[in-house]
Amino acid sequence: MTRAQTIDWGATAAWVQAILTAAAVFAAAWLQDRSFQKRDRAALSENREAAIALILVAARRLRWLADSLEAEARYTIILSGRIVSQDVV
Helix, strand or coil, X not given: CCHHHHCCHHHHHHHHHXXXXXXXXXXXXXXXXXXXXXXXXXXXXXXXXXXXXXHHHHHHHHHHHHHHHHHHHHHHHHHHCCCCCCXXX
């Protein structure tokens, strides 16, 4: 009897198929994990950009409010007839 006659090729094929199937499942899981990581990084980047934009808008509005309050204070001082040094305003 030769070695080729003692090998059960059906069982060998089943083992090869099982190993390749397991490898395919692990590869799919790994690819999906990478996809989730990529999506999460993109979402984080978008959130960061939105937060920066919100901060810039808030800063502009606060500057506008400060300027408006300062102008209103000057106008009120002028109407009251008081003379106040520039350091107080």
